[in-house]
Amino acid sequence: MIEAAFKGRLGSFDLDAEFTAPGQGVTALFGPSGCGKTTVLRSIAGLMRLPAGRLVVNGVTWQDGRRFVPPHRRAMGYVFQEASLFPHLSIEANLTFGMRRQKAPARIGLDEVIDLLGIGRLFDRHPTQLSGGERQRVAIGRALLSQPELLLMDEPLSALDRFSKDDILPYLERLHAALSIPVLYVSHDIAEVERLADTLVLMEAGRVRAAGPIADVLANPALPLIRLPDPAAVIDGTVIATDPRYGLSEVAVRGGVMTVPGLLGAVGTRRRLRVLARDISLGRHAPQDTTILNALTARIEGAEETADHQVTVRLRLGADGMGAALVARVSRKSWDMLGLRTGETIVARLKAVALVEPARQAAPQHDKSGIQARPWQS
Numbered sequence: 512m513i514e515a516a517f518k519g520r521l522g523s524f525d526l527d528a529e530f531t532a533p534g535q536g537v538t539a540l541f542g543p544s545g546c547g548k549t550t551v552l553r554s555i556a557g558l559m560r561l562p563a564g565r566l567v568v569n570g571v572t573w574q575d576g577r578r579f580v581p582p583h584r585r586a587m588g589y590v591f592q593e594a595s596l597f598p599h600l601s602i603e604a605n606l607t608f609g610m611r612r613q614k615a616p617a618r619i620g621l622d623e624v625i626d627l628l629g630i631g632r633l634f635d636r637h638p639t640q641l642s643g644g645e646r647q648r649v650a651i652g653r654a655l656l657s658q659p660e661l662l663l664m665d666e667p668l669s670a671l672d673r674f675s676k677d678d679i680l681p682y683l684e685r686l687h688a689a690l691s692i693p694v695l696y697v698s699h700d701i702a703e704v705e706r707l708a709d710t711l712v713l714m715e716a717g718r719v720r721a722a723g724p725i726a727d728v729l730a731n732p733a734l735p736l737i738r739l740p741d742p743a744a745v746i747d748g749t750v751i752a753t754d755p756r757y758g759l760s761e762v763a764v765r766g767g768v769m770t771v772p773g774l775l776g777a778v779g780t781r782r783r784l785r786v787l788a789r790d791i792s793l794g795r796h797a798p799q800d801t802t803i804l805n806a807l808t809a810r811i812e813g814a815e816e817t818a819d820h821q822v823t824v825r826l827r828l829g830a831d832g833m834g835a836a837l838v839a840r841v842s843r844k845s846w847d848m849l850g851l852r853t854g855e856t857i858v859a860r861l862k863a864v865a866l867v868e869p870a871r872q873a874a875p876q877h878d879k880s881g882i883q884a885r886p887w888q889s
């Protein structure tokens with residue numbers, strides 16, 4: 512487990528951020544530009560020392576009122592927005608640079624890093640001969656070979672164009688599946704976070720607004736994420752059957768089974784699905800004579816009227832209302848016409864269920880002001 516609390520003032524900016532994150536998996540620090548994400552990450556790395564700070568990583572105190580472990584003694588890897596490789600060294604030398612000084616037994620070896628990040632064929636080149644995405648993969652490899660107990664990534668994709676982003680994301684997913692160490696991942700791109708994170712720490716103006724499993728934070732009515740123009744739910748599930756004839760897979764999720772386009776791997780493969788609120792319609796009965804493949808029993812957990820005569824409806828799959836969280840957005844008129852109520856069991860018709868993958872992500876947000884333009888801050 513990671514316990515972090517930092518408090519201090521930088522110019523006119525007040526930071527007072529406290530959260531805990533699991534000792535494994537990816538925790539995203541998410542929030543609009545200027546909310547303090549990088550400041551928190553730099554404080555965790557020890558690159559910045561605020562007046563008050565406490566950091567405990569898997570039971571070891573890295574910082575408190577008396578102790579401050581300097582950055583070079585913290586067992587962490589740091590990946591910056593732009594890869595800072597040594598330009599005069601080959602990729603191989605860049606990767607192995609930090610390895611010689613290590614005394615502890617290796618947690619991850621060079622071969623494994625090469626394999627995970629697909630960087631073997633780049634070995635003899637120099638950083639200037641690589642694309643931005645390739646450089647970033649090498650930077651991640653170098654960070655991992657320092658045998659960190661914690662990997663910190665500060666918007667590692669933000670300097671890349673859309674194609675390079677799409678190229679690197681599958682590698683990050685592979686890392687996610689293969690690594691046993693926790694990763695703290697700073698991002699202001701919700702699509703990236705939905706794809707990679709297990710835990711979400713939502714920051715706003717120097718404070719932690721919420722922290723918890725990503726599906727819960729996304730669907731929490733008290734939080735601004737649900738008021739994004741195009742909210743979505745992420746749902747983790749397991750492939751239970753595939754149908755090559757129709758190119759479909761059945762994925763069991765908490766409270767139901769979804770039919771998803773594509774052959775998503777062997778039975779037992781874990782997959783993350785994404786359902787957009789606007790792709791869900793609600794009814795009292797299972798639809799007949801329809802092309803919709805997914806009609807799932809769900810319970811209405813709550814509903815809030817949003818702008819433009821829309822209602823955001825929070826759902827939990829399953830007749831008992833204990834399954835995965837979904838968010839639907841329906842018109843106020845259809846909500847009233849059907850006379851829907853909180854607590855009622857209904858049928859959620861899913862027009863589309865997407866595997867979380869780059870081709871189906873929201874538009875890229877290279878422009879940092881992108882998120883500020885969204886209404887959820889208001």
Ligand SMILES: Nc1ncnc2c1ncn2[C@@H]1O[C@H](COP(=O)(O)OP(=O)(O)OP(=O)(O)O)[C@@H](O)[C@H]1O
Nearest residue numbers: 521522523524543544545546547548549550551699
């Ligand atoms: N050394 C400093 N002195 C004064 N103000 C600072 C300093 N470092 C950061 N700030 C301010 O602190 C605030 C938080 O900055 P920070 O970089 O942590 O935000 P962020 O959420 O990571 O933003 P972004 O997504 O744009 O990278 C900003 O208002 C920034 O201007």
